[in-house]
Amino acid sequence: MNRLRLDFGGGSLVALIFLAGAVWWHPAVAVAATAPQPRQEVTPHDSDSPPGQTDVYVVKPGDTLFAISNQFGITVDRLAAANNIDDPAVIEVGQRLIIPPAAEPEQYLHHRVQPGETLHALALRYGLAILELAEPNHLIRVDGLFPGQGVTIQDHTDEPAVLRGQSHTVSRTDTLVALAARHGLHPWALATANNQESPFIAWINSHLWLPGEEGEYLDWPSPFSGVRMHPIPPDQGQTLSIQISLTLPVSITGSFMGAQLPFFQQPGGAGALVGIDALAQTGTHTLVVTATVGDGGYTRYTQQVPIVASEYSTETIVVSEQVAAIMTPETVQSETALLEQLFAPHSLLQMWDGCFALPAHGDVTSAFGTRRSYNIPDASAYHTGTDFGLSVGTPVHAPADGVVVLSEPLTVRGNAIIIDHGWGVLTGYWHLSASHVIAGDSVVQGQHIGDIGNTGLSTGPHLHWEMRIGGVPVDGLQWISEQFP
Ligand SMILES: [Zn+2]
Known part of the structure; x- marks a missing residue:
């Protein structure tokens, strides 16, 4: 009973300290667990083995025992026991792991974490103490869940009903009795709903579930009423869209992977587009969003977001001595x-609408992100755009509405055009034989802006199409099939 008292016991700090002593630390929580196409010998879905038989999995770089067990829907303990592993933090790349058949299916549920779901909210939903959820899943941080993560819910066979009501963060002046009165609840009912033994204790900054009819209860701290992200999880080199819904007009700031996020006002909230660097560190990163009200009071929302490795090929580019001579480090x-x-600019206006169109219809001769080595110093370590191989003179079209910010010859990129589409989204067109626009021109989707060429540092006629979000090169092809924001 003593342990159970701690789960609601206000919060983060108490639970954190207790958990720290109770479970071991898993450094890279589940990178591979959320990969859309896990690259492995077997997966829980395509295994040919009949039920009850074992599979073998070969450990890949970045794997953790936690992530692997998540993929196969088994507990870490079960996986460790099947392989005689004493310290689950130590596994080696190339190591062959026996994947035991999943435990009796009726003994647990596998839950995919949704944005806004915290340990607190999950525990309430399944009628468990936080520790009963955290321990078997080896979760150490109370704010450590991330969307798409798999969590094993023991001793459950059916999805429980969705909890309805709202979330409330206990302030300095709150009492449970007053809160209950304000929301038409019985104080003891409110305490019981939150696994609390008494309505006479309210822990500052702890989260409460206020049962009601307002909609699905998710653990959003007011004034946040929703955070949507796509894609989840993002790959290296992709664009991540973050959409915040708010119950009040507040100013929003945020940061992710060490960079400030430019938030743009939208009806009912704010949105930001994040360019994930093609060389970004994989694993989970903390998204921090702060809502500041007029009097300076603020609410901070944090969310773990995993970044998944993209599979990039490599190529070596050798340019002639004459070309190499022009490409001095200074140039x-x-x-x-x-x-x-x-x-760099983050223009406030969103000029595009819907998906982007392809700027040219040709074979992709070099994909975005391809790791490159050049016989020129200071050349990029990876390909920052998409190359379309087409003959000189083939028309290039604007993929979306925007304003031309550059149209001139450059040494490395040849005849170049850059279009600003707003919200920090810009596209570039290199190696053209001709440009039909000048800086300052407004262009519309499908407009003929230039012709394919072989100018600048180019080893044959092609269009190099580049897209950057907030200055970070990203894969433009994602925008052909996905709508942003
Ligand atoms: Zn290129």
Whole structure:
């Protein structure tokens, strides 16, 4: 009973300290667990083995025992026991793991975490103490869940009913009795609903479920009423859209992976687009969003977001001695600096609408993100755009509405055009034989802006199409099939 008292015991700190002593630490929680197409010998879905028989899994870089057990829907303990592993933190790349058949199916449920679901909310939903949920899943941080993560719910066979009501963060002046009165609830009913033994204790900053009819209860701290992200999880080199719903007009700031997020006002909330670097560290990163009200009071929402490795190929590019002679480090660096300046702005207006169209219809001769080595110093370590192989003179079309911010010859990129589409989304077109626009022109989707060429550092006629979000090169092809924001 003593343990159960701690689960609601206000919060983060108490639960954290207790958990720290209770379970071991898993450093890289579940990178592979949420990969859309796990790359492995067997998966829980395509295994040919009849039920009850064992599979073998070969450990990949970045795997953790936790992530692997998640993929196969078994507990870490079961996986460790089947492989005689004493310390679950130590597994080696290439190690062959026996995947035991899942435990009796009626003994547990596998739950996919939704945005806004916290340990607190999950525990309430399944009628468990936080520790009863945290211990078997080896979860150590109370704010450590991330969308898409798999959590094993023991001793449950059916999905419980969705909880209805709202979330409330206990303030300095709150009492449970007053809160209950304000929301038409009995104080003891409110305490019981929150696994609390008494209505006379309210822990500051702890989260309460206020049962009601208002809609599905998720653990949003007011004034947040929803956070949507897509895609989840994002891959290296992809664009991540973050949409915040708010119950009050407040100002929103945020940060992710060490960079400030530019939030743009939208009806009922705010949105931001994040360019995930093609070389970004995989694993979970903390998204922090802060809502500040007029009097300076603020609410902070944090969410773990996993970044998944993209599979990139590699290529070596050898340019002729004459070309290499022009590409001095000074030339390359000054052009890079010019582009960084041009790609940096976060224009407030969203000029595009819907999906982008392809700027040219040709074979992709070099994909975004391809790791590259050049015989030129200071050249990019990876391909920052998509190359379409087409003959000189083939028309290039604007993929979406925008404003031209550059149309001029550059040394490395040849005849170049850059279009600003707003919200920090810009696209570039390199190596053109001709440009039909000038800086300042407004362009519309499908407009003929230039012709394919072989100018600048180019080893044959092609269009290099580049997209940057907030200055970070991303895969533009994602925008052909997905709508942003
Ligand atoms: Zn290219």
